[in-house]
Amino acid sequence: MPRSARTPGRDNPLPANAVGHRPVVAIVGRPNVGKSTLFNRLVGQHLAIVEDVPGVTRDRHYADALVLGRECVIVDTGGFDPHSDDPMAEGIAEHVRLALDEADVIVCVLDATSGVMPADREAVALLRPTAKPVIYVGNKADSPKREQAAMSLYELGIDALLPVSAQHGIGFGDLEDRIAEALPPPADDATSPEHEGLPRLAIVGRPNAGKSSLVNQLLGEARQLVDDRPGTTVDSIDTLIEADGERYVLIDTAGIRRKRAVKKELGVEGLSVMKAIRAIERSDAVVLMIDADDGVAEQDARLAGLAVDRGRALVVALNKSDLLDAERRKRAIARTREVLAFAPWAPIVVISARTGRATKKLLSTVAAALVEHQRRVPTAELNRFFDEVLEHHPPPTQKGRAIRLFYVTQAATRPPTFVAMTNEPKLVHFSYQRYVINAIRKRFGFEGVPVRVFYRQRRRRE
Ligand code: GDP
Ligand code: GDP
Numbered sequence: 001m002p003r004s005a006r007t008p009g010r011d012n013p014l015p016a017n018a019v020g021h022r023p024v025v026a027i028v029g030r031p032n033v034g035k036s037t038l039f040n041r042l043v044g045q046h047l048a049i050v051e052d053v054p055g056v057t058r059d060r061h062y063a064d065a066l067v068l069g070r071e072c073v074i075v076d077t078g079g080f081d082p083h084s085d086d087p088m089a090e091g092i093a094e095h096v097r098l099a100l101d102e103a104d105v106i107v108c109v110l111d112a113t114s115g116v117m118p119a120d121r122e123a124v125a126l127l128r129p130t131a132k133p134v135i136y137v138g139n140k141a142d143s144p145k146r147e148q149a150a151m152s153l154y155e156l157g158i159d160a161l162l163p164v165s166a167q168h169g170i171g172f173g174d175l176e177d178r179i180a181e182a183l184p185p186p187a188d189d190a191t192s193p194e195h196e197g198l199p200r201l202a203i204v205g206r207p208n209a210g211k212s213s214l215v216n217q218l219l220g221e222a223r224q225l226v227d228d229r230p231g232t233t234v235d236s237i238d239t240l241i242e243a244d245g246e247r248y249v250l251i252d253t254a255g256i257r258r259k260r261a262v263k264k265e266l267g268v269e270g271l272s273v274m275k276a277i278r279a280i281e282r283s284d285a286v287v288l289m290i291d292a293d294d295g296v297a298e299q300d301a302r303l304a305g306l307a308v309d310r311g312r313a314l315v316v317a318l319n320k321s322d323l324l325d326a327e328r329r330k331r332a333i334a335r336t337r338e339v340l341a342f343a344p345w346a347p348i349v350v351i352s353a354r355t356g357r358a359t360k361k362l363l364s365t366v367a368a369a370l371v372e373h374q375r376r377v378p379t380a381e382l383n384r385f386f387d388e389v390l391e392h393h394p395p396p397t398q399k400g401r402a403i404r405l406f407y408v409t410q411a412a413t414r415p416p417t418f419v420a421m422t423n424e425p426k427l428v429h430f431s432y433q434r435y436v437i438n439a440i441r442k443r444f445g446f447e448g449v450p451v452r453v454f455y456r457q458r459r460r461r462e
Helices: 035-046 092-102 118-127 144-156 172-182 211-221 253-257 268-281 298-309 326-339 359-373 379-390 430-444
Strands: 024-028 062-067 070-076 105-111 134-139 200-205 223-225 239-243 246-250 285-291 313-319 348-350 405-412 417-422 452-457
Touching (some): 024 035, 024 268, 035 062, 035 070, 035 134, 062 268, 070 268, 092 105, 092 118, 092 268, 134 144, 200 298, 211 239, 211 253, 211 285, 211 313, 268 298, 285 298, 285 359, 313 326, 326 348, 379 430, 430 452
Parallel strands (some): 024 070, 024 105, 105 134, 313 348, 417 452
Antiparallel strands (some): 239 246, 405 417
């Protein structure tokens, strides 16, 4: 039985390696212009296949998509706002500002049938000064007559308007052309002077979890390095820090420290997801900060889910320990485990960003997870594991078909990704898949990182 380390063939491509960030395309516009319809149509045709991680709370307002062969993340900013039925202009400014901060390309949706509304003017006024590409779309142009009506939107003073019908799919070829043109050139993370192989840390969490306190604490403790290499294009938004002889890039420190007064009723929690999407895209490891005093919530699971989806290393910082007695601390940990049940491998470090308690430990835990993230199991060890564990515990028969596993290889790191060759990839039961992942963890560890196993058809000549 051939068991050499082999990579899957051309006809067996693996999902793109998680590391290497996709540009973000944000859809903005006032309520009811058709943002979510447009989002669904854009991603519906090109939805990249994302392996479903059981138990992960998923937002359906963002999705990976391939636009003319370019990978990107499309975000419906309106989808995050629970009050999106609010006909008032309120809220649009916050969405647009967020898109301006976090997106690479902005699609501003207008309604061809309704004429110009105050919220449209507000959006355009905010978007006009930006250097980022903005694509204005006149939606609901279902017929030539309506397409004509869309022209009235030029009164907003925009240069170009693309009439489309999200409902009928009219104009989407042009829209995709525009998006693809506007996407930044693919980032070559390996050679980008921004990191040069330095691990990138994203600190995410709900408002008031203590993110900016942690950043300040880390910057205070660790020597802050000024990047003065010639030709670097380092945005000031990221900060290089050094701790215990290790260097890290803290992502979006400016964004974390520059706090904006946002009103609670504008779906602030949802908006923090949008910020997190971008930060997590650019990261290797994610620190999820949770306010232990306030308690863990659905939103925390959502943020953790983003990190898991993206295959990032994940460490949970349970913050504000100075406010907790031993009993409450224990309960907070138990509750966090419960809510993040889909990521039992994520270490929890109880910290106080205010006093600095355990922030060093947090960084060393992240460092350990980063090592695991890149770890490659030697083929000989993997073969032994296969012989000892999987060969003796084969998948149960499904639908009367005997299912055989032939061998396992590690196809990728960051995150560790394994390929199991089998005669019936579609019939390997979910519970057996879970068994395999647990067995891999039991044998090899991988604390702090998601592990992926894909099942592939073994070709006959193998
Ligand atoms: P959002 O609030 O901006 O996300 O808007 P939705 O996508 O929920 O759409 C608001 C309404 O406009 C819904 O009733 C949609 O069916 C409708 N709609 C969306 N796109 C089109 C379109 O291209 N043509 C027409 N006639 N209606 C549309
Ligand atoms: P962010 O919104 O996630 O950036 O949170 P901040 O860092 O601004 O913190 C929100 C509030 O929690 C501020 O009043 C902080 O002083 C407070 N805070 C942050 N970390 C701690 C902590 O470890 N202990 C206590 N008691 N308060 C904290």
